[in-house]
Amino acid sequence: xxxxxxxxxxxxxxxxxxxxxxxxxxxxxxxxxxxxxxxxxxxxxxxxxxxxxxxxxxxxxxxxxxxxxxxxxxxxxxxxxxxxxxxxxxxxxxxxxxxxxxxxxxxxxxxxxxxxxxxxxxxxxxxxxxxxxxxxxxxxxxxxxxxxxxxxxxxxxxxxxxxxxxxxxxxxxxxxxxxxxxxxxxxxxxxxxxxxxxxxxxxxxxxxxxxxxxxxxxxxxxxxxxxxxxxxxxxxxxxxxxxxxxxxxxxxxxxxxxxxxxxxxxxxxxxxxxxxxxxxxxxxxxxxxxxxxxxxxxxxxxxx
Amino acid sequence: xxxxxxxxxxxxxxxxxxxxxxxxxxxxxxxxxxxxxxxxxxxxxxxxxxxxxxxxxxxxxxxxxxxxxxxxxxxxxxxxxxxxxxxxxxxxxxxxxxxxxxxxxxxxxxxxxxxxxxxxxxxxxxxxxxxxxxxxxxxxxxxxxxxxxxxxx
Numbered sequence: 001x002x003x004x005x006x007x008x009x010x011x012x013x014x015x016x017x018x019x020x021x022x023x024x025x026x027x028x029x030x031x032x033x034x035x036x037x038x039x040x041x042x043x044x045x046x047x048x049x050x051x052x053x054x055x056x057x058x059x060x061x062x063x064x065x066x067x068x069x070x071x072x073x074x075x076x077x078x079x080x081x082x083x084x085x086x087x088x089x090x091x092x093x094x095x096x097x098x099x100x101x102x103x104x105x106x107x108x109x110x111x112x113x114x115x116x117x118x119x120x121x122x123x124x125x126x127x128x129x130x131x132x133x134x135x136x137x138x139x140x141x142x143x144x145x146x147x148x149x150x151x152x153x154x155x156x157x158x159x160x161x162x163x164x165x166x167x168x169x170x171x172x173x174x175x176x177x178x179x180x181x182x183x184x185x186x187x188x189x190x191x192x193x194x195x196x197x198x199x200x201x202x203x204x205x206x207x208x209x210x211x212x213x214x215x216x217x218x219x220x221x222x223x224x225x226x227x228x229x230x231x232x233x234x235x236x237x238x239x240x241x242x243x244x245x246x247x248x249x250x251x252x253x254x255x256x257x258x259x260x261x262x263x264x265x266x267x268x269x270x271x272x273x274x275x276x277x278x279x280x281x282x283x284x285x286x287x288x289x290x291x292x293x294x295x296x297x298x299x300x301x302x303x304x
Numbered sequence: 305x306x307x308x309x310x311x312x313x314x315x316x317x318x319x320x321x322x323x324x325x326x327x328x329x330x331x332x333x334x335x336x337x338x339x340x341x342x343x344x345x346x347x348x349x350x351x352x353x354x355x356x357x358x359x360x361x362x363x364x365x366x367x368x369x370x371x372x373x374x375x376x377x378x379x380x381x382x383x384x385x386x387x388x389x390x391x392x393x394x395x396x397x398x399x400x401x402x403x404x405x406x407x408x409x410x411x412x413x414x415x416x417x418x419x420x421x422x423x424x425x426x427x428x429x430x431x432x433x434x435x436x437x438x439x440x441x442x443x444x445x446x447x448x449x450x451x452x453x454x455x456x457x
Binding site: 031034035038039041042043044045046047048049050051052053054055056057058059060062063064065066143144147182183184189190191192193194195196197198199200201202284285286287288289290291292293294295296297299300303 | 319320323324329338339342348364366368373385400401402434
């Protein structure tokens with residue numbers, strides 16, 4: 001929205017603020033910018049929203065087929081062992097005297113899990129030779145070690161008196177161990193990206209109408225299109241790198257609304273559409289929260 | 305097959321189809337956002353625009369890394385992630401998938417550009433909190449810091 005003001009100030013009365021005329025393609029350079037920004041929104045959308053599907057598939061696969069997907073079978077268990085040896089050495093250096101009872105419990109958990117990991121990974125050459133139920137145990141040990149370590153560093157950073165270097169090393173070993181449980185096979189990514197691609201190509205009309213015509217009183221013009229796209233692509237890309245799942249929809253729709261306001265002030269918005277969008281946004285989290293929670297409890301009650 | 309009973313294999317396939325379906329809806333929800341501007345400004349013909357956008361979405365998922373994917377997985381409480389009981393896992397999966405898909409489909413039907421991410425995140429929290437309400441839940445550890453990050457984002 002701010003960007004829109006800047007653009008407007010620099011290019012007064014330029015033709016990019018005119019509403020597009022029917023059936024006529026815009027001048028080449030405007031067209032190039034619009035296509036480019038659409039491309040980057042699509043790309044960043046894929047890298048953020050597509051990932052959510054990948055995460056879901058992994059929850060399913062690990063839940064139903066833990067024996068096959070609990071650990072990244074393509075990785076070398078020897079590395080897991082050597083990493084864990086290093087973790088063991090480093091946690092021995094920690095000073096436990098000043099820890100609170102709660103932190104000491106975390107410390108003990110880390111110790112215990114590290115020992116079990118060492119015991120089971122000491123003499124295996126590949127994960128295939130590990131019995132199915134043991135693989136899930138290994139996964140559990142890795143996850144619990146990681147979480148307890150996070151907690152320990154969050155609450156007792158001063159008390160454990162590790163040197164800066166040792167702390168960094170320890171964190172990187174734990175992080176590398178996590179890659180054994182946090183992974184996605186290539187075919188999962190392929191499956192999700194194909195679905196997303198197909199979904200894109202069908203059924204887009206309803207929403208296009210809302211974004212294009214119903215948010216503002218005038219249909220969006222070239223500058224509005226480009227600005228809201230640029231802002232959206234940028235914001236989403238940053239969030240993807242940070243590992244934050246954000247909403248493409250919120251970002252882009254707000255971008256369009258913002259550019260409408262910049263153009264002609266707040267009266268340029270269609271109150272009715274904005275209201276229904278806002279209500280839907282507000283109730284999405286609580287409604288899905290309650291519905292899925294009760295459904296879960298209900299299912300647990302009947303099948304487990 | 306895969307050491308599972310036929311019923312479970314069937315369920316697995318249904319669940320995977322559900323996710324694909326969820327992604328499809330997400331595709332038409334959000335791409336609409338991406339292409340609305342080009343279509344309305346006549347920069348591209350609708351058909352070309354959606355195919356173009358579809359291809360770039362595909363590339364985005366394929367090259368995007370898995371940071372966000374793991375962010376989603378880690379929204380669940382640790383206990384739920386390390387629960388070895390398959391039926392617990394199944395109730396969890398069905399509950400969150402069904403909710404997210406229905407909400408998405410509903411808002412798409414009414415043409416509201418609503419967030420599939422929030423639908424999914426809301427469902428995951430719902431399951432997470434419900435999990436903590438269970439009588440046999442011990443060592444409760446909901447991922448509140450991640451939750452706050454997401455809400456603020």
